[in-house]
Amino acid sequence: MPAARFPIEASHILMFARSVGDDNPIYSDAEYAAGCEPGSIIAPPTFMQASAQFDPDYFLRPKIGQPWFGSGKEATGLPPKTETGESGGNEKKSSGPGGLHAEQHFEYHRHPKPGDVLSATAKQGKRWEKQGKRSGKLIFTESIVEYRDQNGELVVTARGVGVATERPVDQ
Template identity: 75%
Template sequence: MAVDRFPVEASHIMMFARSVGDDNQIYYDADYAKGTEPGTVIAPPTFAQASAQFDPDYFLRPKIGQPWFGSGGSPTGIKKESSGGGGGGGGGLHAEQHFEYHRHLKPGDVLTATNLPGKTWEKEGKRSGKLVFSETVTEYRDQNGELVITARGVGVRTERPVDQ
């Protein structure tokens, strides 16, 4: 995701750590963190994904005043049938995610995220028909322009919902 300004904040790190069931106090307690090897609160390894919060165009967040495809009075808020991708729900499924850490994030960092073009490929799936994969490489840079995390995500659109 492309983001102009992703401020890394302690309360966001705390909420993120809670959500992944991680009770390591380095994510919650600045005093405790002083006694750890990093010497400061840091972010959990997958925290960069929360840059979605700061992407103004992120399509999996309801936007004020705009239709949303989740249920309300009816099963979806979008009137017309969504096009293709039975696995749908807008954007298909997440197939792979890779992170390379040049350093770990900490509160006070202000990041930018830039997308580089990635590959696209197709495959025939046993459980969901034709699969279309697309890759995105995202470079996260800090307030000094230093590369801090390189992320590579692979999304997949399925022809129909994955057989269970």
């Protein structure tokens, strides 16, 4: 489920810009930004990805009181598979739940800025399969997310393609 309410906040933009190694003051300095063409701090190009923070069901974030599949005592926190007698922890899984990110596309109708409150709506796109040389059968799924602002105006359209691999990608 995409984020029904994605408030664009200056401190989040600052942290996100730092994490991608972008020290452009347009992402952190309101005074500087006021003198630039956009006229205010704006979000960096890939910031919509951080809407995951506001998706209550996002499955790649540990949630309070729920099992998490990352390592603790064991390499994975997934419960053992009792039906087959195999341990989930020892099974060589392909790419972890959710698979790998194959493609990402953004179209900017305008650049979000602090104070905007966006809402995301997602629709399932195409689904296709391919035989991969380095990771067995590949299953691709596409999703299209529209981010609209507090006035209902379309701000960013995002199209992502995920891929589930049969086995880990050969190195």
